[in-house]
Amino acid sequence: MITTTVAVSQTMNFAAGISAGTGVMTFTWHFGNGDTGIGQNNVPYAYALAGVYPITLTVVGQPCPTTREVQTNTLVTVLGTSSPPLPPGTSLSVYLPLVVKAGVQSTRVAYDPSIPKPGQVTGLSGWIQDNQTILEWTPRLPEEAVVEYWIYRSPRTGPVSFDLSGSVPANANRFTDSTAACGYMYYVTALNAGGESLPSVASYISQPCD
Known part of the structure; x- marks a missing residue:
């Protein structure tokens, strides 16, 4: 322990x-x-x-x-x-076992600490289609004024290290990872002028590649 x-x-x-x-x-x-x-x-x-x-x-x-x-x-x-x-x-x-630090930070947005950050993204789902990984989630509330969603991924084998894989605008709630159809873990965050939310309530884990 x-x-x-x-x-x-x-x-x-x-x-x-x-x-x-x-x-x-x-x-x-x-x-x-x-x-x-x-x-x-x-x-x-x-x-x-x-x-x-x-x-x-x-x-x-x-x-x-x-x-x-x-x-x-x-x-x-x-x-x-x-x-x-x-x-x-x-x-x-x-x-915990198989737990490692993942410290991806971005400086693309100048945050205003007086504005509340968005809540955690919910409703995340995922599937494999045409050798691509597709993610969908529930949009955050309009009053949170989300400007973008960020998608992180990490290999599911070896050292776990989440990297920013991509982003979509606030009016989109789907992301396609065209580079992978297996072997990764994903979560989504929401951004507004106040900063980045905590990771999504759920994560999507694709099947192993072997």
Whole structure:
């Protein structure tokens, strides 16, 4: 079991990969204190109180014909204010088995911190057609003023590393990856003038290539 030590109020980024399964999958993080987070990559969380917290990641896939569910666990120790402080500016990522950091950043948009970021993209689905991977999702609410959707992908084997694969304008909710028909994991984010949303509630995992 993996263990990680952090300070109170220190933000961690949770990320996950998989070694088996295909289709649309939802990644739910249970932080051991009643709080939860949803997403496959860069899911932020900070603990308010010192303690030792068991973290469970639950991955649920589409029914086929029954719902698939897999769980894995880790521990986080949160130091109290009397404990030795961590170095200033320390940034932590918490990994479960097959979990690695994915830190894609873009500077194409100048964000206004006074504007709320969009919510997480929902309704993600995917399929293979004509040797291409096609993704669709539910558009965000009009009042969020989304300007673009970004699509990230990572190989499903070897080191997991999400890269920005493409983007579509706000009036589109479909993306075609013409370069791959197998072997990748995908998620989608939404952008507005306030910044980029967290990763989509679900991810799409295409079939292995072998």
